[in-house]
Amino acid sequence: MSDEIAELESEPAAAADIFGGRVELARRFTAALAQHGEERGLIGPLERPRLWSRHILNSAVIAPLFSGRVGDVGSGAGLPGIVLAIARPDVEWVLIEPMERRVAWLEEQADALGLANVEVVRARAEDWKGGPVLDAVTARAVSALRTLVPLTAPLVRDGGELVLLKGMSAPKEIEAAQKQIRRFDLSDVRVEIVGDGLIPDPSRVIRARVRA
Numbered sequence: 001m002s003d004e005i006a007e008l009e010s011e012p013a014a015a016a017d018i019f020g021g022r023v024e025l026a027r028r029f030t031a032a033l034a035q036h037g038e039e040r041g042l043i044g045p046l047e048r049p050r051l052w053s054r055h056i057l058n059s060a061v062i063a064p065l066f067s068g069r070v071g072d073v074g075s076g077a078g079l080p081g082i083v084l085a086i087a088r089p090d091v092e093w094v095l096i097e098p099m100e101r102r103v104a105w106l107e108e109q110a111d112a113l114g115l116a117n118v119e120v121v122r123a124r125a126e127d128w129k130g131g132p133v134l135d136a137v138t139a140r141a142v143s144a145l146r147t148l149v150p151l152t153a154p155l156v157r158d159g160g161e162l163v164l165l166k167g168m169s170a171p172k173e174i175e176a177a178q179k180q181i182r183r184f185d186l187s188d189v190r191v192e193i194v195g196d197g198l199i200p201d202p203s204r205v206i207r208a209r210v211r212a
Contacts, residue, residue, distance in 0.1 A: 006048045008034045014199050015052065018060045018087065025086045025113050030056050032109065033077060040105060042077035055079050058165070058203050059140065061195035063087035065163050065205070068135030069094065071155050073125045074142040076102050080165060082109050084138070085118045092117050094134065098124045125151040132157050132210075140165040145206060146177035153184040156210040162186070164206045174206060185211045 011027065019026045034051055037043035047055065059080030066088060072081035075095035085093040095106050095118060103122045110118040123129075137152040137160075145164065152162055166173060170191045174181075181189055186208040195202040 006046070008048050009050055009052045012052055012057060012199070014057060015060075017198065018057060018063075022086050022089070025115075026056060026060070026083070029078070029082055029086065029109060029113060032112070036105075037077060040101060042102065042105060053200065056083055057195075057199050058201070059083040060087045061199055061203050062138075062163065062165065062205055065194070065207075066091050066136055066138075068092070069133070071096055071134045071137040071152075073137055073139040073148075073152055073155075075106055075120075076141075078106055078109055080138060080140050082106065082113075082115070082118070085110070085115045086113065089115075089117055093119070095120045096123055096125055096128065098122060125155065128155050130155070132160075134160060136161040136163055138163045138165065144176065145170075145173035146180050149177055149180040149184055149186065153186065153210050158211045160210050162206070162208045162210060166191070166204050166206050168204070170204050170206050181208070 015026060016023050030051060034048050038045055060083050063084050069092040071094045073096050075081040075097045081093055081095040097103050097106060103120055106120045132154060134155050137155050139148060142148055148164060174189055189208040192205050192207055193202045194205060
């Protein structure tokens with residue numbers, strides 16, 4: 001490896017706690033993303049030194065929030081979809097991604113890691129043909145909430161949930177999305193902090209109940 005390529009972040013101790021007996025799968029996925037992610041346009045050149053903490057554990061720590069059949073809109077590099085599928089083999093994950101090269105990556109990783117609980121769908125969220133059948137939908141680093149709600153809420157069954165990974169601006173995004181929240185009949189819209197005391201930088205999610 002060239003000296004110009006930043007070193008991969010050492011695995012944090014919390015990884016074993018979060019992934020349990022499936023931590024080896026997480027290690028394999030992280031290594032693959034570190035090796036091929038930049039060349040395949042999945043992660044930026046500055047992400048290797050913070051790949052575990054900023055991306056893998058940030059995604060994995062929200063795994064307990066899900067059950068049933070869950071969609072990941074704009075799955076991209078598999079953050080959070082592949083990571084969540086590793087952490088929660090009891091949940092069925094539908095990774096929705098429009099770009100062919102990213103779809104190829106997701107399929108390769110699901111196959112290489114033996115993730116039988118993963119289905120990869122090449123489509124934009126707005127072209128989803130399955131109807132409102134998912135128990136929940138998640139997304140990470142896709143768009144602002146006011147844009148994301150119309151893309152995600154129609155995929156979720158009555159009484160299902162949106163669980164969207166967000167940053168520090170999450171409360172402001174909720175304020176800016178009031179029109180979309182009313183239009184798609186979302187309730188109990190709130191920001192939750194996940195992983196406090198487990199990882200140094202806890203994850204933030206916007207959660208909302210859909211049509212119930």
